[in-house]
Structures are given as C-alpha cells and as structure tokens.
Amino acid sequence: MRYINSVLGIGIFLIVLPALGFPSAWKSFFLLALGLWLLAMSFSMRSVRATSVKHKRTSKKIHVVATAPEPVVEIKQPEVFVSNSNEQSPTV
Numbered sequence: 001m002r003y004i005n006s007v008l009g010i011g012i013f014l015i016v017l018p019a020l021g022f023p024s025a026w027k028s029f030f031l032l033a034l035g036l037w038l039l040a041m042s043f044s045m046r047s048v049r050a051t052s053v054k055h056k057r058t059s060k061k062i063h064v065v066a067t068a069p070e071p072v073v074e075i076k077q078p079e080v081f082v083s084n085s086n087e088q089s090p091t092v
Contacts, residue, residue, distance in 0.1 A: 003045055010034050 017030060 003041055006041060007038070010038060 013030075014034060017027060022030070
C-alpha cells in the first residue's frame, strides 16, 4: 500500500511542479530525483513480488489423509426357489 501512496504523491507533485515557480535547474533536479525514485520503487516492488511468488510456489503443502480400508462384508442373499411350471409335481 505504501508504494501506491508514494506513486500517487509523486504524480501529484509532478502535476504541480510547473506551477510552483522553481528555476529550470531545480525542476530538472526534481524530475531526475523523482524518476530515479520511481525506478527504485518499481525494482523494489518487482523483487518483493518475485520473492512472494517464489515463496508461494515452494510453500505448498500437500496434506494426505490415510484412511483404513473398510472391511468387506459379504451379504448372503436368500435362496429363492423358482418352480418350473413345466414340471409336474409327483403324485402319491
């Protein structure tokens, strides 16, 4: 967040710099200083972002939860006798 506020401040200063009435040598100095400051901030933000991305890539943890296999239960189905209608029952 501080980078955003710094860039906003530099932008506002650059907008009002011509209206402040500084001599041209001072204006050149301020423009050079602000340009170098923006350059340093951009490199700083880039290194911070690269470090955080690298940290995110290496800090991934894989959580493995091992569970015991459930016991196999055999379900016996009741025996169903189907009578064949073609067969005749024995007579007595």
